[in-house]
Amino acid sequence: MQRVSLAFQDKMVQSLLQHGEARFVQLSLNPGQGLTRHKTPLALTVVVVSGKIVFTVDDEQVLLEGPSLLPVGAGVEHAVEAVEKSVVLLVLAPSEGAEDGPSPRGSRQIQHQNAYEHPELVKGITPELRPLVEDHVQLCKVLLNLGEHPDLDAIRHALQVVSAELCHHFTAEEDIVFPRMAVHVGGADVGPVARLIEEHAHIRRLHGEAEDLFNAFTEKQDEHLRALLWDKVEDLTVALLNHLGKEDSHLFPMASRLMSEDEKAAIAEELQYIRQRH
Numbered sequence: 001m002q003r004v005s006l007a008f009q010d011k012m013v014q015s016l017l018q019h020g021e022a023r024f025v026q027l028s029l030n031p032g033q034g035l036t037r038h039k040t041p042l043a044l045t046v047v048v049v050s051g052k053i054v055f056t057v058d059d060e061q062v063l064l065e066g067p068s069l070l071p072v073g074a075g076v077e078h079a080v081e082a083v084e085k086s087v088v089l090l091v092l093a094p095s096e097g098a099e100d101g102p103s104p105r106g107s108r109q110i111q112h113q114n115a116y117e118h119p120e121l122v123k124g125i126t127p128e129l130r131p132l133v134e135d136h137v138q139l140c141k142v143l144l145n146l147g148e149h150p151d152l153d154a155i156r157h158a159l160q161v162v163s164a165e166l167c168h169h170f171t172a173e174e175d176i177v178f179p180r181m182a183v184h185v186g187g188a189d190v191g192p193v194a195r196l197i198e199e200h201a202h203i204r205r206l207h208g209e210a211e212d213l214f215n216a217f218t219e220k221q222d223e224h225l226r227a228l229l230w231d232k233v234e235d236l237t238v239a240l241l242n243h244l245g246k247e248d249s250h251l252f253p254m255a256s257r258l259m260s261e262d263e264k265a266a267i268a269e270e271l272q273y274i275r276q277r278h
Contacts, residue, residue, distance in 0.1 A: 006049050008087055012212045015222040016089075023224050025090040029053065029082035035209055036202075037079040038231055042092040042224065044072040051086025055079070092224055110238065112245030116140035121248050126256035128268040131275070132177070133252065135169045136244040143237045155214060155233055162207050162236065168274070170200050176270045177255065184258040192251060199243045206236040 004016050009028040016024040023042070027035075029051070037056070046055060048066040055064050056079040057072060064070060066086065072078055080088065115121045116137045125133055142161045146154055178197065182188040188197065210232045217225040259267075 006087055006089060008050075008085065011216060011219075013216040013225070013228075015216060015220045015225050018222070022091060022093045023222065025092065025222075025224065027080065027086075027088040027090065029080075029086045029088065031082055031084050034081035035079060036205060036235070037077050038228070038235065039075055039077050040092065040224070040227070041074055042094055043074045044076075044078070045091040045093075046070045046072060046080070047089040047091065049087040049089055051088075052083040053086050053088060054081050054083060056081075110241050110245065112242050113249045114140050114241060114245040115248040116144070118249075121253075124253040124256065125248075126252075126259075126264055128264040128271075129177070129252050129255060131271055132169065132173065133248060135165065136248055139165050140241060140244060143241060146233070146237065149230070150233065152214075152218065155210075155229070158233070158237075159207065159211055159214060162240065163211075166204055166207060170204075172271060172274050174200065176267055176274075180259060180263050180267065181251065181255050185254075192254075196243070196247070196251065199239070199246075203236065203239050203243060206232065206239055210236050 002017065004024070006026060009026060012028055012033060014026045014028065016026050018024070034053070046064070047069045048064045050066040052063065052065045055062050055070060058077055062070065063083070074094075113121065114136060115125075115133050117140070122130060122133055139161060142158050146158055150158070174197065178188065178193050182193045185191045185193060188194060210229070213225060213229040213232050217229050256264075
């Protein structure tokens with residue numbers, strides 16, 4: 001007889017056990033933590049053991065407080081976010097005719113051209129901003145070379161490269177480029193700059209979730225965790241490619257036209273200083 005504790009764990013995602021065709025995964029969530037929108041080919045029962053969460057099914061939100069449960073059909077888009085410190089048990093079981101596996105890579109649409117695939121975009125970007133475009137090119141190369149079913153080494157490398165991008169590149173944009181652009185496009189709280197800042201926050205969250213799933217899968221190579229990991233890596237890839245493409249094809253060309261020579265020179269100087277520090 002196997003007994004499993006449902007006490008709060010250090011790891012956000014913990015695969016507990018498989019019993020027949022049913023799988024049991026525990027989420028240990030601090031306030032604000034959770035999983036962004038995703039689908040699973042398995043039928044899902046969400047059991048709130050303790051705490052309180054907001055569970056989103058399609059466009060409907062429901063507040064679940066422990067102890068309570070909610071059934072969710074296979075293939076239904078859903079998300080979870082903790083309102084307070086919570087323990088959530090996910091019980092997954094195959095539905096009749098459903099296949100357990102990740103959604104096909106490439107099924108999400110890339111909407112913006114990036115400088116890696118379209119190097120001609122660089123011609124419309126002022127030289128002072130091109131170091132940021134070079135970062136984009138290197139990151140796009142890594143993401144687009146992941147393949148349909150990336151192995152753990154490829155995913156580990158991609159997550160490390162993205163982590164460096166979030167730490168250095170995103171911060172440089174937020175501290176150096178976006179404030180200067182905001183002066184020309186109506187401020188930082190509306191318009192394109194506000195949208196790009198929101199995308200930064202979303203990408204940081206996707207990366208954190210992908211790292212949590214990667215760590216959980218490396219500890220216990222459960223097939224459901226593999227499917228969630230592949231799906232989350234694709235979410236992260238598509239969000240980044242669209243974001244980088246938006247900057248390459250829209251924001252940076254716009255900034256190149258709107259900003260003064262003094263503003264461009266200041267950006268170049270500050271970017272160089274940051275790169276020398278790192």
